[in-house]
Amino acid sequence: MSKLKRRSTSQRNAEVARRMRERRTGDDFRLLDNRRRANSHKIERQDVEFKTEDNRRKAEALKIEQQDDEFKTEDNKRRAEALKIERQDVEFKTEDNRRRAEALKIARQNDEFKEEERRRNALRIHNNRDKYKSNFDGMRSNYESKIKEGPTHICSCCSGLWFEYSIREYTVEMLTNKGLNAEFIDTVCYLKQAIIKLCATCRNDIMPNKVPNLGLSNGLGFYEVPDCLKILTELEERLISPRIPFMAIRSLGSCKQFGLKGNFVNVTMNVDANVSVLPRSFSDTHTIQLKLMRQIKNKNAFMYETIRPKVVHTAVKYLVEQELYKDEGIVISHDWLKEYSNERENFIIDDEDKKFDENESISKDFDNEDKWNECDDKPVNPSATETLLHDEIGDQNNMGIKFAPGENNRPISILMDLKVDELTFPKMYCGKQRKTKANVKLTYAKIAKSELRMFDRRCVLENKVITLEEAENISYEKKRDLIRNDPVTCVRYFEHRLKCLWEILSAPCGPLQGYELEDKYVRVEFQVRGSPHIHALL
Template sequence: MPPKRRKCKHNSRAQRDKDKERKRRQRLSLKQVKRGEESTSDIDKPSTSRYQKLYKQNASYREKKLTASREQYKNMPYQTALKKSLKKRYKSNTQFQSLRKDYIKNKYRTNIPFHQAQKHFMINKYKTNVQFQQAQKDYMKKKYKLSKEYITQKYATDKDFQHKVKTLNLRYRRNVLYREKYKQRLSELYRRDLQYREKKKNLLEQKRKKGLDQIAVWFRQQVADGPKYICAVCIKFKFRKQVIQTNQDKYAKVKKTTEVAYQCICYQFKNDCTADCPVKCETINHKLWICYTCHRHLLKGTIPADAYANGLQLQTVPDELKSLNKLEKQLISLRIPFMKLVQLPKGNQRGIIGPCVSIPTDIQKTVNVLPLSDDDTQLIRCKLKRKQSYTGHCQYEFVNTTSIYKALHCLKDRNPYYKDISLNLTWHNDISSDFQDITLPEKNDDDHTNMEEEKDNTTQHNEEDENIKDLGFPHDTCLQPVDIGQEMLDQHFDDIFCVAPGEGSTPVSMMQEQGNEAMSFPVQFPDGSFGSFDYKRHVHLTRSRYFHARLLSSDDRFSSDSSYIFYAQYLSELEQVISKVSIALRKGTGKDRAGNAITASMLTDKTQLKNLLTTDQGYKFLTPIRGTPPYWQTALKDLLATIRQIGIPTWFATFSAADMRWTEVLYLLMEQQKSHQSLEDLDWTAKCEILRNNPVMNAVMFDHRFHTFLKEIIIKRSSIGKVKDHFHRIEFQQRGSPHAHCLFWIDDAPVLDEDDDQTVCDFVDRFVTCQMPDDTVDPELYEIVSSVQQHSKNHSKSCKKKGTTCRFNFPRPPSENTFI
């Protein structure tokens, strides 16, 4: 047996000291647990600061101390007592709680082994401990509800979390197998778990409603800002997306560009604050705006064709001409553009039927028979006729002869077309209230013999056209619709002043006669042809672009005159027809499809002419002209080709102009018309008058609103499904406002008679709802739906045609479910 080794005396003494220290610490820890008052640092308090300093500086001593603490922690009574003490202190001592959190967070970030251990511990605890799992879920739900920006802030601040989210998203996009498994797992969960299914449905419904509300708010913001930005070059009203803010210094890099910019940019619509202005104004009128088209021309050093400086300048309309009404304007015109205008229902907007004919007038003769009174406010009743023998009239209004004479004096002084007119200022007579002895008698019998001498039966007969009774109250080539109340009032007067300034005159060509536009509208062109289409310009300007510049100009003298609008439309279409006829004559072979030469005798023969028209040879050249039958025939062929390639359209939609409900449109028109009235104080008639005074801007606002809705809501956001293709046609309704008919082809849409009926019904229910809104929750929507989204409760004559019940089967019984 080997002898026992004798322990070193030094080691024995050190071991004894170590055991004593361990026992002392155990006793001290138990006392601390019982008291629960002293801090953990009190454990080391009996040790002097020398031991603390040694613990920090000596790694060997520190490792020994840590090993001893771990061994001590393995003692279960000690471990339990220490945990209980720390939990109690963590709950009661806020400072200790905050320090402990910071310590754990820092250790979790820096100590990788601790990080992994803690992570696995929490995962296992979450899987095994149901109570902990539910508590954690409730905590996270509460945290997300109280702070919805938590996840956003965490993603922005926590780089690890950000990297994890990016990795998962990238994996979902690139890994097809993972994506399919994830979808399959969610689908299986959706089918089996009723609670999860209801939760997802509610979330999707809330998301859909929230998305629709956000889209509606965004759309209203987009269409609220109308065309109120005036380009400093072409002086047109533009939308904000069509202009840029600029100054003349941007075009000062090149000499040519500088000269063109100096010549084209005008500052008459830019307001500058005076020196005594206390606040620097920042309205749109205090900035210089230029549209992108003019901006590109200026950068190239060229003058835009429709620039205001390109011969489109206009003189200010004198006060003598501003005060004239429509009939007084016609009486002072050298050319009267006779056209048949009708008053459309509901809004009393204007419509035109037939051509426009320019008739020379004898102003000298008309003025010499007009009585001149010393009373400037005296009015007489006057009818404008095409022929004195006709009972019907073109216009019927009160006229002030003094205003007419003042206007003619003004035109004689500044308009070269009126320099040879002599005014009769010798016939002064007081006009009595009953118009005795001064008015020409109006003939009440129809002179059929004289009317039969006219070649055009549509303009010679006095009876109304039966085909247009539903559109309004047309008269013989009327310029102003009839006022029924005025007609009834006229029955009490036997004498009315009647004039026919164009009687016996031969119509002139509006396109070939120089100055026809200026002579037809002397109020718009008080200085003659200056600024008209016939005026010589540096850059060629087509007739269509010229009228486009006039009607969209910030000067509303053109857009507010319905006669000028129809005059411009007729001339533009007439020029296109003449141009296309000329091209057709140059390209044509002069033979029909059978190879026979087309002669004049063939065109006079009704049968042969009908054959030419049947084969489209008679009007095929009109295809490029919008609105003509060949134009729509081409559009129809394109539509049928689309149906042949893609299939039957999924949706048919109609969008009508609710211009009386669009407050932003009314506010814009009132601002442009410089009206200071409040919109809430206006009745239906006043709103109709605002829309009637500027139909061009009303149509522009509808076009902008419709295309914004089509592009941003329907196509980009797929509000009715992913749109593969679409077709739309914009036309003007019976009341004169535009509306659009649309067809939409949706991707992956079910096909009727190919898919089962339930699939089709489910697809319809995804996008179509039929519900009466709650009048207390959303009274505005309730009023709209109840007034314009319901079939009329009062049946019209057409509804009960050939029977006593509605032939459209209204009212129809409601159904809870969609069916085919």
């Protein structure tokens, strides 16, 4: 009787299992059943004894399964991919790094583990150094991959753009464990991010609890540019600048890079007088032609643009309210507004009406000869901009306004003019003075280095993203323009490529196979071409 009862119970269990399998073939039922089982298992695991036993059982089952090499490889790959996806979350990555650091700190209390870790690190460093010594193809591939990327990594302290090998990543906890105060870390890290990136220069100062000289926390950061200044053209900016930098700039060699010839002259301008030549009665859409002259008597314009008076008026109204312009005593007079309000000028034009008679011969009257002398009392009119000189084509078009804002004004030495940058480039500095900390010693060269390396690329002219397809099809002339607009970054990239090249040439299995590179002499020259090149003796 008992055997019959057991058989019937077994049959019922088999029947229930068969029905359950049939029902789980439906997706809806399977999802609901899995959810129910997960909730039930979650409740059961609240019991500490059950949770411990369940973990032990799972660990034993996994240990048995991992004896199969294929399963072990696939399981490790799956776990690595899952962890990689999870670490894309900044909070999870920070917490995971903290947990790993704590676990490693505890493990290092064991002398055997510490010794084994040192041995592994030494072996890893040795392997990395010799990774490409026996494989020229791999070494060449490594070189090509290194030079693909430019200085695109941003330091959290100085906000400079750096190459990947110059940057190391930290968290606040990692820096705190190195003995740094959390308040100090918050002060020196100008860019507030969960992952702190530090360049080699900043690391050398921060680790001994020193504030780096070029850290933006010292007052080297740029101000946010208001909308009224963002839209200014080059000539419109010159109208509202209290200073004009005069320099004779020439194109050099086949590369057509820029070169400075002669003295740099810093000329003061009257902003009120500049703006007063513009009519006040025009609407937002009206434009006028404006010719910036070195001297009124000159035949050719130094700069010639179609400008927007309304935009200039809006920008200058903003600037005269700033502290820097107030300190300089720059104000805009409105007394002459009535005088000009009823006038009608005949130079309201469209851009397409601006024409040049290019068939005329180039004027032989070179006004840009370097005749200036600091002791010369003769009137000087170095009315110019910081970029390439305007093509001096014989201009037969008399439409527009001619004015020479720097005529008869005496230059000021840039060594005496402490605010020359801010007053010359209002679009860049927003009419505000750079406020560096008094206890920080900063030379002008260091300030220029900080601004040229900064991730805010307002110091260069070109600031747009170029796709890979555009880069492949870009013309030679456009490449020259891009290099001209940001020569500092191009020179840094040139140095980076040279550094990667010397690594290949110094490798035993490099192109000099069998001949070890013992010494080299390198001379970097710019000469008349503008772009750097080297002469090397190996």
